[in-house]
Amino acid sequence: MASSGPSHFEKILANFKKRLSSEHTELFQLTTLDDLKASIKRIQTEQAAKKGLRNLNKIKPFLNGLRQYAEVLEVFVQAKPEILAFIWGPIKLCLQIASKLNEAFDALLDAYEKIGNSLPILSTVDALFCSHPHVKQVLANIFEDILDFHKRAIVFFKHGTWRLTFKLTYHTFSDMFRDILTKLDRSQDLILQSANVAHFQESQDARILFTKQMEVLLEAERNQRKKAVIDWLSSDSSSTTQHQELGQIRNMLPQTTRWIFSQPQMLSWLKRTEYTPCTFWLCGIPGAGKTVIFSSVVDEIGATLPNAQAVYFYCKNKDPLRSHFTDIIKSLISQILQLNPNCLDFIYESMLSYSERRATDASKLLQILEQILSSHDSLYIGIDGLDECSEQERKLLSNLITAVSRANDAQGNVQLIVTSRQEKDLERSLKSAVKFNIREKNLESDITAYITCKMTELCQIFHFTQERKQLITKEICTRPKDIFLLARLIMHNLLSQDSLEDLNEELKFEVLPHGIEEAYGRMLVRIGKAGSSSPNQMEKRRQRAKLVLTLVTTSHRALYKHEIQGALAINLEEQNVDFENRHSRFPLDDLCGPIIQVRQNGIVDLIHPTAKDYLWQYHSGHYIVSSGAEEFMATLCTSYLTFDFLSPGLAGDLFAARVMNGDFAFQEYAACNWFKHLKSLFSNT
Template identity: 25%
Template sequence: MEALRAAAEEFASWDLLKTQHKDTFKCTRLKDVQNEIGLIQSQQLATRTMMNLRRVERFLKGMEHLEAVLVTLSPHDAPMIMAYIWGPIRYLLKTTHTTEKGMDNVLDVYEQLGCHLIPLYQYTDFFQSVPQGEECLYHIYQEIITFHRIAYRLFSLPNKLWQRLHRTKWTALRETFRHLADSLASHGQFIQNNGWSHRKAGATVHDDIQWLSPRIPMGTMTGNSAEAEFDYYRRTLNESRSNFEVQEEDRVRNMKERVLNWVQASSKTQALHKTFQCMRICPGTGRWIFKRYSKVNDWIQLEQPPESLLWLSSNRGFGKTVLASVIIDELRDLCHTTRHSIPKGSKVYYFYCQKEDPDSCTYLNVLKGILHQMIDNTSYLLPFFNDKVVSGGGPALAEADLAKIIMGAVLEFNPRQYILIDGLDECEKVEATQIARFFVKQAERFDSEIKQGRMRVMFISQPMPELVRDELTQGDDPCIALKPTDIAEDIRAYVKKRVIEFSTPRGTRNGFNLEDTDVAQIEGIICSRSEDMFLYAHLAIEYLLQQPDKGELREKIRGQMIPEKLEEIYEQLIGAMKSELFRLSDGEKQWQKSKLLLGWLACAKRPLQWHEMQAILSYNPINQTVDFDNRMLRQYIRTYLGSLVHILDGGHIRIIHPTARLYIIQNSHINQQAVKCDLGILCLRYLCLPCFSRNYDERSRKREAKLGWFSFQDYACSQWYTHIHTILVDCCNFLLFEDHDKEYQTKLGLALDLFIQTHGHDLEQTLHPGLGQSFVELAYFAEFPFFDNLRLVCNQIYIHQESVDETMRNLVGIPQIDNALQQNRTTIENNLKPSDKVFSGDTVEEYYGSNLFKCKRTLCRYFYLGYDDKKDRDEHDKRHERPYACPVNCSSAPIGFSTNASRERHVRLYHTELHDGPSIFRGLSRKSTPGGFTCYICKRQFTRKINLKGHERSHFDDRPYACSSCGKKFVRLNDCRRHEKNHRRKGA
């Protein structure tokens, strides 16, 4: 009985069992269950909703037999043990009887389990005389308790939530219920087989159940055979449970993988967080936020904080992103310990907005990033997620509305969640507004409708007064303006930690061997000049570390010649990097390569990966060859890019800060217009390689694939036309008036000549009538000798981009290049692996990265990111099979829609100017007055501010007016009132 008593106590101490239910369960008896059933039957009879409650009868009788046996074995313990059977039965019936499907499913499972129960009371002597007999009772009890745990966890959720989850969750549990029923059958069969000689057929507990006649076993169990039988029973039971658990783990893992692949969130969030953690080199960095700002502590720990939303702000370079990583780690630690007031099961979700990365600065991608974390950390809701994917989610998550529905279920399920979004100012205004509005509304909804503090949101950004004013409720005070003095100690600790590096060998020189007074002076100068800019402290140290010798270093610090402004320090950093490179052999050549790399990073149309930059360096546009073996850089990346970049896993490179990008394209070392021209010319010439021309033989394709010739094709094929447009818009004056001896005019002209010679037969020769309107800048090039070729290329770009066919827009736009691209990729996929060796020590991964299986659609980010497995790529391709595309290439719907209605709804919400087209009837002539109020999203004008507000709410599906009768919500108050009148008419 000790095992049974322990099982009951374990259920009673279960952390998901609510205190009020525990108190009720422990004093519930069989008569209470019978009374509850009688009450339910009376209610159903009165409302003419009778259900077949006899389905639970056999289960109740089976449990009555179990109780009779336990009373015989231990009269003192039996009531407590059985209370945790009777209590959950009563609770489940009482909770589900208000919903037909819920109660029907519970009764079905009770019937399924009851069919495999035997009249245990007839085998009382067996349990008394055979020492191992009680083990069978324990296993039967455990199967029932397992079912009650499963059912209680679902039906103890808030009423609306469990009704939303019930169908999908119960369907996913069918195999579990079948396993429990089969296990009960095994236990019963074992008792019947081995307790036959002890059975008393006349033993009864006053039931009229027609029990199945037991199969008469052969022979009688002796002492030795009993032990052997029990060993076999245990072994079979353990194998059955183990096999079932393995199957369940596989099922859950596959389901999670399918749902996460459907979400398609950016994979960089975790890598960024790890990078920011590594930047916290000093213990205690950022801990001041918890000591100086009580609002933050209250937001974290109070059961009902004064504010569920906090908005932290400070100037650029403060170190806000590192501070965000500190808060995230603190929240995670608190959620995983029981020493604090944070409820068990609380979750932390976060996102780092990055202006440099198009995957990290849009509303939809922020939702995807947080939803990915929710799905990954909420396995219980996987059936609900999977149902949304299967029943209408389409091949991939492409709509913010569906993401919000799924997130809503997670937010209601968790006891508490913290959501932190860093860098909101890195997003465009429209995107930032949508992000802020959604999470603010969610926090307000939870505070008013569910429970204050259940959902807590924190934004961290530069000051955004307009957004704060527009999106926060008047009277709220969630904003915390961080002070320059807040990080003074962190900066000092950081500088102290890093001055050690002045005694450490670095690059091509030894340590500086500084005296204590020099070290103290470095600390003093940097700390005093940093003010509220952690970025300055980091860059100043990097600048001093790049000094060539101790003499120059001491001259800088004793003369206080450290630059005071960021742009000055960037200039000096690049200058120091130049000096360091000149110490290498062929220093001038190395410096030119460094400038090329920095320019490409700053002017590329998307983030470049290291192997793509190596491909550009390895490409010789004059000889039209690619030579990785002799031309790729063998030095570490930082040798050429210094302290101006972050290097993430997978070869992803990010410029250290937006201010660094701004300086790179404005400094005296790098000519922004020249770099833009070079990239456009490079793409044109690269696409004229033999591998993109006609009659390219397969033997050459296989040989050159292994040599890395196709490494730059993903970028060139998807971005060539954007670089041509950039040349038109940004580089006209540079080509016309800059003093460079017409070098770039000649280079561009030759590149266009080669492109026309190679692909001219695929270009449309008839000029489109709309070309001049869309490419206005083209007229400025009329005097150039290459004008005809440029116009022909622009005409092809225009026709391709104006295509109404979304499939066509996802091609390169030139048939010969499209065919060559697919053939090149097929050759790579079929013949190469990332680990394959090339030449003596290089690998295919160094030439192409680790993901060789790419999406074929140029507008998809997996066109260049790719997958490491063909199966994953093929699954991704299926998600693109959505026939209805957004008429505008927008970030809210990158893949398209499965139905035309979904597309129309998207256009109505996000592209109002396309939805509100002109009437098919000619309107009466009337005087029109220009509107004085303009929508900042679609630029539509209104004469009344109230109409503008209603219109803006339609962009975000914001419906603040709810019907008092049915709860349906509306954008406009008049619409709500009109709807309520319909209720009143029906009532009348």
């Protein structure tokens, strides 16, 4: 059997210290039993003054058992005073913290009472028996179990959510130490029964096995709880994907957006300067680059503020998963849970108390968010594109701003950054925020850097001379002014040209766009030209591109590229899907040009929200007529759902073949959204 002398106790203590802060280590190492008793007396006096005395008699068996245990250690193990100090010190700390909340104090007293009942009464045991090596091992096990309980308790009380957990339930705390009680009971039986060496060894092996089994069980229970919470929240992950893509874009031009961090308003907000409001409002006209700047701020927080954490959300107009207040709150809660797993118990208990299969109640979700904000020392919340949400949803966001302000007033630990256009309702909601309006002078260097970078790519394709490169760069830089998007649209269009002749046409002074509408117009001119060798092919390609743009702009949620390809393969006249012969052989962003983009997760999206406005308005000659588009989508969805192969009873092998052929690619969207298109159609007529 391994040695169980002082070195073994010191090893257990060293392992315990690894989980402690230096402050707690220093606090515990000089604590005595008399210090603990004095602290208990002070707590009683304070509770009596508040007329809130608790039943401290519950702790007497625990303290008596530990006193006997400490005496045995001093005599038979020659334990150093430091070892005993780390028995009394954690008890003192836990009682002091828990005394701030009656429910927590009662739960801790209950725990100590149960542990006290499981401690062996060493005063009745033969002194000679206590000196046996295998008994010393049991004494070391008891020491390990007591420290293990306090290790868990200290971690529990360390995080701000412990108060919230006790308000909901006791059992989360009691669940933490049920395995410790089992191990203490076994140690008690061994000592009281004066077991032989073989029995001790068998019990020690069983203890090791039990500890491993409990670790696996507790981890499985925690994972099950986490899975239940994640399923309940069902938050969308598109914001994470978009943030990663924006980071990759900025990495190509790392010097861009850096100007924002030299602005006094931003510096004061990041550093939480005294008297600086906790909310920062970054506003600007459409296409000013607010979203890219926002992503830069989020990353800057993680890179330069070592103790800070950031959660964020990118709103998207008419996306059912990214344009509602509940979507924002659910995503923020999910991200906070990932950053701080100690929030799990509170969120889980809240979920059970609300009895909802899915989280849909905005007010309850906001309550959860406001409560868990207290569990962070420094948290930054970011919401991009508030103007992408409806005015009704934006009204609810004022409640979030209020919640953040309350949390910040209480602890000074939460900051909020939002971006949007200047809207009157947002002006009212954000009247107390630090407001920064993006100006032309802020974007000049970023626009020039972007155009210069893209001109290098253009020169590699068309082999310009350095002189012509400089002339073109200079001319293009005069166009965007304070609209970064315009620079992006111009360069995307130029890079998509097939020949030098086409490029020269686009570079003519009277053709090169002066505004966003003109830039979108040039993109529409290009559609159908690329890769087409005859007028007939050009027209067919143009019609297919128009169909894709109709799908993208009219859909009630973001579409994936396989869904769009599935829609292209539908033949309404013949009532079938011919994926092999009808899907586009060209990538969708080649078919439609730079007006659309295919994201990393397969979602097909417009290059910017303003593109939809252009396609639906008179500037484009009503390229897409909204009423006609809704009628087409309603017809497409309802007709597709009546196709024979979607009827019940399709044989298994035929079903598998249909799946592999792509016949079901559009099914999920059509089944979930046909009624929405009909409703939109009727509301417009």
